[in-house]
Amino acid sequence: MPFRQLSSDHIVQTLERLGARTRDRFPAASFNNVVVELIDLAKRDRRRSQRLARPYLFLRAGIILAILLALAGLAYVGERVFNWAQDTGATADVFTIFEGVEAGLNIVILAAVAIFTLTRVEERLKRSLALDDLHELRSIAHVIDMHQLTKDPTALLRLGPRTTASPERAMSEFELGRYLDYCAEALSLAGKIAALYAQSSRDPVVIASVNDIETLTSNMSAKIWQKINIVRDAAPGEVETPAE
Template identity: 50%
Template sequence: MRIARIWSRALMWLILAATLVAMALGIHDATVSDERLRTSLDWLPLIETVIADLVYAGVAVYFLYSFPERIRRGRTLALLHQLRSMAHVIDMHQLTKDPEMLRESFQPTAVSRPLDLSRDEMERYFEYCSEMLSLVGKTAALCAEESRDVVVLDTVSTIESLTVGMSRKIWQKISMLPR
């Protein structure tokens, strides 16, 4: 990341210097001439070239200046995508754990998976899932701790909302466990 920032800054200064040299040479060529009579229309191509050079140099400088930030954004968004995926995996693992399976009146079907957890083990399992979701949300917040990028901050907020919602559903399951 640091190398990309150094290279982009070096290229930015090189482009600015090349633009200034090109403008100085153009002005020199326009002012030094053997012709005695110069009209204001003779300056028109020079002005047009200077404006085009400034615009292109500005675009190049903006691109190079924002390059390290775009690299950082891409890496952060990739990490946040992995965290979102991890939250969904945690949620999928606890989906088969139904508190109703612990009730005495529960009648399993032919496709029902046997439950090998006691009530206390299932409660602990749900608590662990909730804690892992909390850790995923906090890790996402830490990823964007120093970022001011709106897209990254919005993604972090979405992941935190997602994990809180999933954790809420898990706690509802805990409250439904038979005593």
């Protein structure tokens, strides 16, 4: 099903092409370092998301063994109590029987809680690893947004004089449009890296975190495209050139 799932290899390849484009167009820009970091995260998260999709066989075997040992222990205790009652010929009234039943139920409930907790160990471990990686993707999305923050297209209109604190704006209309477009692409690809975890997991907490990152990157991209539209309106003939 090649067209029903995201391909992590294609995401990495697209990021590497984006990195080559940014280096060719802006060789001295620090944004190149951000793209390189995003490529490294994509390669690492590709391996981790694939690993999270596979069962932890050794962990599951250990959990099954622990459950079997717990059940064997309960059976052993029950058998010893039953044998003791037969050997001593102990008789019990109604209250003693109820006390014994209550104690037995408490043991069964505690054992069930312990078994349920053990069965959730794998899910919690995978969730912790996924959330750590998603947190890094959320952080790098903000870093990408910071790199486009001072790229103000209204400066192209030269509506007022510069101040001593004004950032250096040496880009042409075309270069500014390409730089903003690269930032938008990087944000979109960061969202796709996060989507690999939702594709590999059924954990509602992980899926909710992925949705938050996709919403974040989409909102940031929307702001960038507002800037791109301003650049196009300022110099439509130059910026609309379909160059990379």
